[in-house]
Amino acid sequence: MKKLFLALCVALGFAAAPAGAADYPTRPITLIVPFAAGGPTDIIARIAGEYMSQSLGQQIVVENIAGAGGTTGITRGSQAKNDGYTIMMGHMGTHGAAKALYPKLKYDPNKDFAPIGLVAGTPILVVARKTIKANTLKDFVALLKSRQDKMNEAHAGVGSVSFTTCSLFNGIVGVKPTRVTYRGTGPVINDMLAGKVDYACDQIVNLVPQVKAGNLKAFAIATPKRSPALPDLPTTTEAGMPEFQVSAWNALFAPKGTSKEIVTKLNQALDKALSTEGARKRILDLGGVIPEGGDRSPEYLGTFVASEVARWNKVLKK
Amino acid sequence: MMELVDNLGTGFSTALSLQNLGLCFLGVLIGTVIGVLPGVGPIATIAMLLPLTFKLDPTGALIMLAGIYYGAQYGGSTSAILVNIPGEATAVVTTLDGHQMARQGRAGIALGVAALGSFFAGSVATLVIAALAVPLTKLALLFGPADYFSLMVLGLAFAIVLARGPLLPAFCMIVVGLLLSTVGTDLETGEERLTFGMPNVVDGIDFAVLAMGIFGFAEILRNLENPEVRDVARTAIGRMLPTREDVRRCVKPVLRGTFVGGLLGILPGNGAVLGPFASYTLEKKLSKRPQEFGSGAIEGVAGPESANNAGAQTSFIPLLTLGIPPNAVMALMVGAMTIHGIIPGPQVMTKSPELFWGMIASMWIGNALLLIINMPLIPLWVRMLRVPYHLMFPAILIFCCIGIYSVNNSPNDVILTAFFGFFGYALYKFGFEPAPLLLGFVLGKLMEEKLRQAMVLSRGSFTTFIENPVSAGLLFLTVVVVIVAVLPSIRKSRDEVL
Numbered sequence: 001m002k003k004l005f006l007a008l009c010v011a012l013g014f015a016a017a018p019a020g021a022a023d024y025p026t027r028p029i030t031l032i033v034p035f036a037a038g039g040p041t042d043i044i045a046r047i048a049g050e051y052m053s054q055s056l057g058q059q060i061v062v063e064n065i066a067g068a069g070g071t072t073g074i075t076r077g078s079q080a081k082n083d084g085y086t087i088m089m090g091h092m093g094t095h096g097a098a099k100a101l102y103p104k105l106k107y108d109p110n111k112d113f114a115p116i117g118l119v120a121g122t123p124i125l126v127v128a129r130k131t132i133k134a135n136t137l138k139d140f141v142a143l144l145k146s147r148q149d150k151m152n153e154a155h156a157g158v159g160s161v162s163f164t165t166c167s168l169f170n171g172i173v174g175v176k177p178t179r180v181t182y183r184g185t186g187p188v189i190n191d192m193l194a195g196k197v198d199y200a201c202d203q204i205v206n207l208v209p210q211v212k213a214g215n216l217k218a219f220a221i222a223t224p225k226r227s228p229a230l231p232d233l234p235t236t237t238e239a240g241m242p243e244f245q246v247s248a249w250n251a252l253f254a255p256k257g258t259s260k261e262i263v264t265k266l267n268q269a270l271d272k273a274l275s276t277e278g279a280r281k282r283i284l285d286l287g288g289v290i291p292e293g294g295d296r297s298p299e300y301l302g303t304f305v306a307s308e309v310a311r312w313n314k315v316l317k318k
Numbered sequence: 319m320m321e322l323v324d325n326l327g328t329g330f331s332t333a334l335s336l337q338n339l340g341l342c343f344l345g346v347l348i349g350t351v352i353g354v355l356p357g358v359g360p361i362a363t364i365a366m367l368l369p370l371t372f373k374l375d376p377t378g379a380l381i382m383l384a385g386i387y388y389g390a391q392y393g394g395s396t397s398a399i400l401v402n403i404p405g406e407a408t409a410v411v412t413t414l415d416g417h418q419m420a421r422q423g424r425a426g427i428a429l430g431v432a433a434l435g436s437f438f439a440g441s442v443a444t445l446v447i448a449a450l451a452v453p454l455t456k457l458a459l460l461f462g463p464a465d466y467f468s469l470m471v472l473g474l475a476f477a478i479v480l481a482r483g484p485l486l487p488a489f490c491m492i493v494v495g496l497l498l499s500t501v502g503t504d505l506e507t508g509e510e511r512l513t514f515g516m517p518n519v520v521d522g523i524d525f526a527v528l529a530m531g532i533f534g535f536a537e538i539l540r541n542l543e544n545p546e547v548r549d550v551a552r553t554a555i556g557r558m559l560p561t562r563e564d565v566r567r568c569v570k571p572v573l574r575g576t577f578v579g580g581l582l583g584i585l586p587g588n589g590a591v592l593g594p595f596a597s598y599t600l601e602k603k604l605s606k607r608p609q610e611f612g613s614g615a616i617e618g619v620a621g622p623e624s625a626n627n628a629g630a631q632t633s634f635i636p637l638l639t640l641g642i643p644p645n646a647v648m649a650l651m652v653g654a655m656t657i658h659g660i661i662p663g664p665q666v667m668t669k670s671p672e673l674f675w676g677m678i679a680s681m682w683i684g685n686a687l688l689l690i691i692n693m694p695l696i697p698l699w700v701r702m703l704r705v706p707y708h709l710m711f712p713a714i715l716i717f718c719c720i721g722i723y724s725v726n727n728s729p730n731d732v733i734l735t736a737f738f739g740f741f742g743y744a745l746y747k748f749g750f751e752p753a754p755l756l757l758g759f760v761l762g763k764l765m766e767e768k769l770r771q772a773m774v775l776s777r778g779s780f781t782t783f784i785e786n787p788v789s790a791g792l793l794f795l796t797v798v799v800v801i802v803a804v805l806p807s808i809r810k811s812r813d814e815v816l
Contacts, residue, residue, distance in 0.1 A: 036646070037365040038653020046657060050372065064365060065727055067521045068503065075517075101508060152775060158508030180774050181505050183767055186642045186649065190586050193640065194459040196775065205656065209641050209663020285659050 021261035024084055028059040031252075032080075032088040034073025036066045040122055040205045040286070044250050045089040047282050048119050051273035056265070069159030070094040071102055078107040082255040084262035087116065091250045096308035097164045100316040109309055113253040114263050115301035117270045120288040121247035123223040124165045125207055125233070127216045128199040129192050137219040137239035140199075144175050151177040154188045154197040161248045162188065165222075166201040168315050172243050192216060203248050204229060204287035222246045229287035247289060249308075251301050263298055271296050322449055329448075329675030333683055338378050338676065345382035346684045349389015350691060353396065354699075356403040356534055356714055358721040359526060360390040364650045366724075368657070376658035377673045381680040383654055384634070387647050388440065388681070391630040392688050395432045395623055396699055399425060401714060403534040407525055407760050408626045410753055411594040413533065415611060415618030422614050425700045427560045431568055431616060432623040433692045434560075439576040439624035440685035443631035446580060447638070448678050452667075454632075455639040458586050463771035464782045468792035469585075470765040473592045475799040476599040477754040485804065488754045491745075495758020496765075498523055505767055518730035527731050528759060530718045531738020532745065532752045538711050539743040564616055571601050571621035579625025583632035586644045590629030591760055594622035603802065631681055637662060638674060 033045045042064065049060035065073035070093050077088035095109040107113075126137065134140040144151055153170070155162040162185065170177065180197055182188045185206045191197050193215050208229050210216040220239040221227055236244045252270060254263060273279050274290055283290055294300055332338060348367075352358045364383055371379035394405035399416035412432070419428040446454075461469070477492050478485060501512045502522030513519045560568070578600060579593035601621040602611045611618050636642045641663035643649040655662045660670060667674045702710075722731050745752055776782035783789045 036649065037368055038650040038656075043653060043656050046369065046372075050369075062369070063727060067726070068517075069508075072517065072520065157505065158503075178774060178777070180771050181767075182771070183505070183763075184649075186644075187586065190459070190636075190640070190642050191462065191771075193642075194462060196462045205661070209661050209665055213664040215664065282657075282659060286656065286661070 021084075021259050021265075024262050024265060025056055025058040027085065028061050029053075029056070029084070030086045031060050031062050032073050032077040032086065033062050033064050034066065034070035034077075034088065034090075034094055035064065037062075037064045040203050040248065041070075041089060041091050041250050043205075043286065044120050044122075044283065044288065047279055048252075048270065048273055051276050051279040052266075052269040055269045055272045069098065069101065069157075071098050071105060071107075074098075075106045077253070078112045078255055080255050082114070082257040082259075084254060084258055084266070087252055087254045087266065089119070089250055090253045092121075092161060092246075092248045092308065093159055093164065095251070095253070095305050097159065097312040097316060099309050100313045101159050101164075109305050112256050113305075114256055114258040115298045115305065116252035116254055116263055117267045117296050117298055118249060118251045118291040118301055118304070119270065119274070120283045120290050121249035122203040122205050122286065122288050123221050123227055123247045124161070124201050125204055125211070125221050125230075126169060126199065126201050126219045126244075127192070127207055127211065128219070129195045129197070130215060130217050131195055132198060132217060134219075135217070137234070137236070137241060140219050141173050141241070144173055144177065144199075148175045148177060151175075151199070152180050152197045153177045154180045154182055154192060154200045156182055156185045156188055156202075160185075162200055162202045164312060164316065165246050165248075168246055169201050169244055171315055172241065189216070208287055220244075223289060227287050227289075228284060249304075251305075267296070267298055325671070325675050326448055326679060328671055329677075329679030330683075332377060332672045332676030333381065333679040338381050338680065339683070341374070341378045341382040342385050342680050342684050343687055345385020346389035346392075346688050347691060349386040349391075350393040350396075350688065352386070353390035353393020353405055355717045356397045356401065356405060356530065356721065358717065358724065359405060360387050361646050361650065362721070362724040363390070364647060364654075368650070368654060371654060372657065376655065376660055376670075377676050379654060379658060380651065380673065380677055381684075383651055384677060384681065385684045387651075388627065388630045388684060389688060391626055392433070392436055392692065395436070395619075395626070396429060399428045399432065399619070400699060400703060401534075401710075402537045403714070403718075404529055404756075407529070407591050407756070408594050408629070410529070410533075410756050411598045411622040412619060412626075414598070414753060415613075415615050418612070418614035419616070419619065420703070424614065425703060426696055427564060427616070428619050429696045429699060430560050430693070431564065431620050433689060433696070435568065435572045435575065435620045435624040436627035437685050437689045438572055439579065439626075439628040440631055440688075441682055442576050443580050443583070443628040444678060444682040444685070447632060447635055447681070448675075451635050451639050454584050454635055457584050458636045458640065458642075460788060461585055462786070463768045463775060464786045465788040465792065466585075466768040467765060467772055468783060468786075468789040468796070469589070469592070470761045470768065472792050472796045472799065473595060473761050474758065474765075475796045475803070476592075476595045477757040478800065478803050487750050491750055491752070491755040492758035495755040495760075496762040498528065498755075499759045499762025500766065506770060516730070518726070518728050518734065522763065523734070523759075524722075524725055524731060525760065526722055526725050527735045528738055529756060530722055531735040532742030532755065534714065534718050535735060535739025536742025536746060536752070538714065539739060540746055541707065541711070560616075567616055568620035571597070571617040572624045574600055574604075575621035575624030576628045579628035580632045582625075583629030584635050586636050586642055590626075590633045590645070593625035593629035595757055597621040597625035599799070627685075634677075634681075638666065638677070640664065641666070 031049050033042050035041050053060045074094045080086035134143045211218045218233050220236045221233050222236045222244050352363045394409040395412045398404045398409040398412040399420050402413050402417040404410045404413050416428045504511050575597040578596050582593045583590040601617045602608050633644050636644050637648045643652045652662050719732050722735050
């Protein structure tokens with residue numbers, strides 16, 4: 001019975017697909033952002049959405065459904081109709097770390113989605129209060145190892161980018177510092193400016209102004225290339241920790257079963273948006289990194305998600 | 319001093335351009351409307367309007383968004399006074415005496431005092447931001463987790479004073495509020511607590527859901543039970559403008575409210591919420607007629623409303639000087655700035671002085687516009703009390719439902735609000751005050767977070783709360799407040815025994 005029902009659905013899907021896909025989109029597309037408006041993922045989604053709607057000829061409307069580290073919005077999105085009119089912005093947390101963090105997760109990042117393409121990633125920095133007695137990553141690691149029990153690392157809650165990326169960092173260094181939990185990145189930076197906590201890992205967008213003003217010390221950026229937003233900051237490879245490579249990536253997904261034509265159309269619109277000068281400038285100004293060439297394809301995103309799920313599973317289940 | 323005048327000159331020349339003036343007006347107008355409509359809050363509105371600001375230049379966009387924020391604080395008192403529904407956590411206190419005044423036919427005066435007090439407080443706070451924003455930033459950095467926790471304890475002590483009746487029920491309500499705040503994901507472990515598997519409370523109960531339920535929905539249930547009560551308001555609308563005696567009684571509360579609210583507003587982590595509660599406590603304690611509080615004392619509207627607006631303005635200080643948003647609305651403003659390519663932080667002031675000073679100047683202009691919009695509207699609002707129940711209640715219910723739905727786009731939230739509506743009605747029936755519950759709820763989350771941070775940082779030593787001078791001072795103040803609050807009632811009960 002169930003099989004028959006599925007077969008019927010597939011048949012109907014095929015029957016409906018050509019007519020729907022040929023002139024898709026004919027009405028506005030909802031883009032679910034699983035975080036509150038104003039955060040880094042939301043901003044990247046809005047920039048991408050704005051430029052994509054220019055080539056699609058239809059508005060892309062951002063709907064913020066925040067909660068449970070982004071999994072609430074993605075759960076809702078994964079259950080939406082797969083007609084291409086509901087898509088979602090997944091990220092490192094929802095499609096990578098979530099599987100290890102939330103045992104009751106209602107979706108499978110590998111199976112329940114039709115990947116559209118990577119949008120942009122924001123690199124991760126290791127930063128510390130300005131009074132800390134270290135100026136390079138090497139000094140800092142030495143200090144961290146020698147004073148492990150005295151050090152306080154701050155993060156923005158279990159499941160946040162700062163939590164997962166610093167779990168990776170601490171694992172590589174081989175320390176278990178005291179981890180202080182905050183609600184959000186703002187309070188973390190506030191208490192680090194005041195010198196109440198020692199260090200944190202976070203997305204470059206949130207940190208550039210404080211690092212530039214000399215209020216926080218940045219040690220390294222976890223990308224292969226230096227960032228134009230902070231050109232003097234060495235990469236982790238240059239600073240002697242090549243294993244620490246991580247960025248908070250964002251990518252577009254459609255619910256599983258969305259027709260190939262629609263995914264291709266959306267991927268082309270995304271590709272075009274990411275090649276537009278205006279969108280590029282705005283993303284680069286934020287310190288973001290834009291994928292190039294083959295890294296923009298749906299297939300690449302599919303394999304990338306699988307590798308991320310495996311990676312975070314190893315880091316977080318330790 | 320000259321520099322300040324120069325800077326303000328830059329600011330006003332930016333803010334007074336035709337486009338920016340229009341955007342400021344639009345912002346405060348939208349803000350007033352959503353403030354008045356119960357349930358529709360500034361967070362949802364700003365989030366919805368964010369895409370529209372893409373096409374504007376950043377200064378204009380931010381002037382408009384800021385206008386929505388403090389316009390909503392202004393308008394929020396209107397629904398608190400008229401229909402006993404606080405739109406924002408900061409308007410909870412206004413329901414206590416403001417709505418009582420409305421029931422006595424003094425709604426016009428309550429609204430007038432709220433508007434004038436807010437204008438004064440807003441003007442002073444704007445000047446404070448212009449002159450002292452940078453040095454005041456240090457105050458925000460002075461408060462560590464331990465100090466914050468002690469401040470919240472002091473806040474809870476205020477709640478005891480808030481209560482109209484006996485202390486024990488008020489204390490119980492605070493505890494229930496604190497317990498409700500523990501619903502949701504545990505901060506440290508990420509485990510769900512007290513959620514009973516309901517997905518919409520995984521991140522805790524939303525303030526709007528709780529407040530609309532136990533105030534808004536419950537108020538409607540209450541009124542359905544005894545519809546004759548509101549006839550008072552229907553027949554006697556009374557004066558619109560405050561008398562000289564009213565003004566005389568309000569001067570000092572407004573001054574004190576502005577100071578207290580402005581000071582607490584600077585603190586990161588939404589210290590502004592405490593402002594109105596602190597001001598109310600202060601006024602009740604200093605008043606020669608403390609028995610009038612809770613049954614329509616004008617000081618109980620003037621002080622907290624001033625504190626509310628002063629705090630709304632000064633909470634821009636951490637955003638403008640540090641780039642750190644102290645609450646959810648400010649976080650949206652950070653997003654708006656970032657989308658426009660201005661990354662908020664210490665450099666904004668030097669790198670884009672037009673934006674920085676233009677925004678500050680626009681706040682004063684916005685406050686003046688609010689006064690101009692609101693004063694003539696007062697008679698209209700008061701006349702709205704004449705709208706028959708069978709039209710008004712469905713309208714309020716619909717607006718509440720739309721507002722709650724728009725917070726998280728979640729239908730379950732609306733159902734949860736209905737549940738809290740019945741809960742609030744039951745509280746009323748058993749003679750419990752909902753205001754201390756709401757205060758406990760608002761403070762509970764922050765309190766738990768800060769307590770755990772302080773304990774983790776001190777490696778489990780409680781002495782951290784006494785070793786810290788700021789924290790120790792606040793705890794001492796708490797003891798004083800509690801003694802002052804509890805002593806009379808102990809004495810009274812002894813008198814009764816004898």
